[in-house]
Amino acid sequence: MALIYPQESLKAHPSYLSPDYVGTRIRSPKRPLVIIPHTLSELTGPVYGHESVAETDADLTIQHEGEPLGERIIVHGHVMDEDGRPLPNTLIEIWQCNSAGRYIHVVDQHPAPLDPNFSGAGRCVTNGDGYYKFITVKPGPYPWRNHPNAWRPAHIHLSLFGPSFLSRLVTQMYFPGDPLFPFDPIFNSVTDERARERMISTFDLEATQPEWALAFRFNIVLRGREQTFFEDPHHG
Amino acid sequence: MAEHEITPSQTVGPFFAYALTPTAYDFAALVSNNLLTDDAVGQAIRVEGTIYDGQGLPVPDAMVEIWQADGQGRFAGNDTAPLPNGAFKGFGRSECDKLGQYGFATVKPGPVPGPDGRQQAPHINVGIFARGIVRRLFTRIYFEDEAANGSDPILSLVPEELRPTLIARRTGDRDGAPIYAFDIYLQGELETVFFEA
Numbered sequence: 544m545a546l547i548y549p550q551e552s553l554k555a556h557p558s559y560l561s562p563d564y565v566g567t568r569i570r571s572p573k574r575p576l577v578i579i580p581h582t583l584s585e586l587t588g589p590v591y592g593h594e595s596v597a598e599t600d601a602d603l604t605i606q607h608e609g610e611p612l613g614e615r616i617i618v619h620g621h622v623m624d625e626d627g628r629p630l631p632n633t634l635i636e637i638w639q640c641n642s643a644g645r646y647i648h649v650v651d652q653h654p655a656p657l658d659p660n661f662s663g664a665g666r667c668v669t670n671g672d673g674y675y676k677f678i679t680v681k682p683g684p685y686p687w688r689n690h691p692n693a694w695r696p697a698h699i700h701l702s703l704f705g706p707s708f709l710s711r712l713v714t715q716m717y718f719p720g721d722p723l724f725p726f727d728p729i730f731n732s733v734t735d736e737r738a739r740e741r742m743i744s745t746f747d748l749e750a751t752q753p754e755w756a757l758a759f760r761f762n763i764v765l766r767g768r769e770q771t772f773f774e775d776p777h778h779g
Numbered sequence: 780m781a782e783h784e785i786t787p788s789q790t791v792g793p794f795f796a797y798a799l800t801p802t803a804y805d806f807a808a809l810v811s812n813n814l815l816t817d818d819a820v821g822q823a824i825r826v827e828g829t830i831y832d833g834q835g836l837p838v839p840d841a842m843v844e845i846w847q848a849d850g851q852g853r854f855a856g857n858d859t860a861p862l863p864n865g866a867f868k869g870f871g872r873s874e875c876d877k878l879g880q881y882g883f884a885t886v887k888p889g890p891v892p893g894p895d896g897r898q899q900a901p902h903i904n905v906g907i908f909a910r911g912i913v914r915r916l917f918t919r920i921y922f923e924d925e926a927a928n929g930s931d932p933i934l935s936l937v938p939e940e941l942r943p944t945l946i947a948r949r950t951g952d953r954d955g956a957p958i959y960a961f962d963i964y965l966q967g968e969l970e971t972v973f974f975e976a
């Protein structure tokens with residue numbers, strides 16, 4: 544089934560220049576973007592299926608000899624298109640800091656401890672229902688130098704493919720009720736409040752595993768929907 | 780009105796490498812900057828360049844993704860009948876090094892169909908991610924030695940004086956493969972043309 548990708552939906556994204564996020568000031572284009580029609584190059588995309596991903600890649604708590612420190616959590620949900628139809632066989636890659644707020648990345652020099660039992664990278668492929676599930680630990684908030692006393696709300700980075708070059712998405716998942724939301728220029732680079740809420744996971748008591756792990760649900764909607772018969776394909 | 784609204788984009792941040800381009804980390808890379816499989820059809824080439832920010836400084840923490848057809852203009856995984864060159868993915872990732880340089884080993888893509896039945900000149904779709912980039916930047920690499928550039932339906936939408944920002948220059952050879960140089964300027968006088976699609 545061929546999908547169409549109305550440009551209207553892109554309004555949910557932040558503007559390249561989001562001045563409160565200082566890094567955007569010298570890394571955002573100043574000239575207007577050139578709007579182009581969708582050709583085969585945009586309507587196709589890379590395919591990475593189950594054969595590329597190890598079964599254990601989705602459990603970030605078993606990648607080392609011991610168990611990582613922190614709250615064990617399940618992060619799960621459905622990936623779907625703009626019609627709400629499941630997107631099966633979609634690659635999701637995630638990365639995050641440890642429970643103390645430290646990334647294993649060599650450039651992260653935040654004086655919080657590394658955890659020898661936690662790397663923080665994982666990936667999986669959605670099943671036939673578009674469902675995915677990771678097991679990890681809750682990441683901590685961490686400081687950065689954007690403005691005086693800047694701290695990022697706890698988050699997990701996600702990278703998704705979906706059916707085409709146009710559905711590619713890199714985003715961040717946040718946790719409900721974080722007191723740092725009002726102060727974070729990255730979270731607030733998304734200016735529409737309802738759109739921001741779509742980046743916040745919900746606590747999922749049902750999916751919690753008693754005496755083992757808390758659970759958060761995060762559904763992800765990628766660009767793309769079915770064309771309805773009355774739409775002009777060139778102006779859809 | 781769509782039933783479900785899309786999840787907004789967020790920056791890839793500065794710390795993606797150990798998951799997305801983990802060459803220096805103990806995690807198996809899923810995607811690399813070498814697209815050359817045994818069955819890749821087309822002329823082997825190198826595509827490389829430097830990314831610069833609005834102050835003219837190299838960007839050492841960006842990730843570049845490419846998506847392209849093979850030498851016969853076929854996209855992997857998207858035809859109803861599987862391609863005979865099934866190992867060729869047409870997709871690659873390169874992280875920038877300390878000097879802001881990225882690079883790919885790939886094949887020169889063939890022409891692919893465009894809108895209204897017009898052919899598109901050989902090109903590579905490019906996505907750029909980095910700290911300070913809140914949403915993937917999308918541009919295209921064309922090749923200076925392709926006469927078809929003159930009638931390409933996408934290039935023709937770009938103001939003529941800006942088209943050179945989308946054209947890779949042939950600068951030499953390495954291991955028998957032509958090198959195409961394509962520098963990317965995120966902002967400023969030489970700013971690369973970026974697309975919205």
Ligand SMILES: [Fe+3]
Pocket residue numbers: 695698700792794
């Ligand atoms: Fe982060």
